Amino acid sequence: MKTLYLFRHGDAKPVEDSDYNRGLTEEGIKYTALMADYLKTEGVVIDMIISSGAPRAMATAELIAESVSYPVNNIEADDIIYDAKIGDELLPLIHKTSEHVLSLMIVGHNPVLSDLASSLVDHGRKIDMSKSSIIKIDFDSVPWKDVNHGKGIFVFYKKPVSGGIKTVM
Numbered sequence: 001m002k003t004l005y006l007f008r009h010g011d012a013k014p015v016e017d018s019d020y021n022r023g024l025t026e027e028g029i030k031y032t033a034l035m036a037d038y039l040k041t042e043g044v045v046i047d048m049i050i051s052s053g054a055p056r057a058m059a060t061a062e063l064i065a066e067s068v069s070y071p072v073n074n075i076e077a078d079d080i081i082y083d084a085k086i087g088d089e090l091l092p093l094i095h096k097t098s099e100h101v102l103s104l105m106i107v108g109h110n111p112v113l114s115d116l117a118s119s120l121v122d123h124g125r126k127i128d129m130s131k132s133s134i135i136k137i138d139f140d141s142v143p144w145k146d147v148n149h150g151k152g153i154f155v156f157y158k159k160p161v162s163g164g165i166k167t168v169m
Contacts, residue, residue: 002139004094004120004152005046005105006113007035009060010132020082023055031132031160032060036067038158038165039134044103046070050093051107052081060132061107081108087116097144104144117157122150125169133159133168 010028024032039046046068051061058077065072084090090112097104106113110129117127117135129135137152157168 001102002142002144002147003103003155004137004139004147005044005103006117006129006135006137007060007064007105007107008110008113008129008131008133009052009054009057009107012056012131020054024059028056028132029059029063032063033067034160034165035132035134035158036064039064040067040069044068046105047101047103048076048097049074049105049107050076050078050081052109053077053079054082054109057081057107057109061105064105064107081106081112084108084112087112087114087119090116091148094147095145099143101144119149120147120152121154122152123154127157127169129157130159133157 010032011025012022013025049061049065049070051057061075062072065075080093114127114129120137135157136155138155139147139152142151158165159168
């Protein structure tokens with residue numbers, strides 16, 4: 001069994017010099033930390049984290065890594081996550097994942113992550129990820145190179161809300 005976690009970055013500061021260089025707001029940090037603590041409490045183990053190189057995504061990935069005891073220095077940055085226009089553009093990133101990796105987390109941006117999640121699971125609903133939210137998708141006996149449309153098993157979509165965490169689906 002392989003598990004893919006998709007985590008949308010936290011709330012970002014307004015654009016000053018460029019969209020790419022935006023960092024997290026205090027609310028973005030707070031809600032990302034809440035979700036990261038949830039993952040820790042649930043005993044989630046992440047074998048590999050790949051993040052967009054944009055500062056808001058990297059800061060999100062670092063908060064998660066620290067919470068789940070993943071070495072921050074091992075976070076891989078790949079700007080295809082930032083540059084992608086549709087979810088399918090992230091499939092090569094998933095396909096090249098080593099088979100010893102059982103749980104992969106991609107930290108990035110919308111609408112690409114929502115598009116990817118919607119295409120990987122076949123439940124007939126469009127997914128629209130909110131900031132600092134996470135989706136878990138399992139793949140039963142599928143090598144990473146074979147991950148594709150409709151092959152995933154939707155497990156959950158959770159997002160932070162005032163006072164806690166809401167299960168959306």
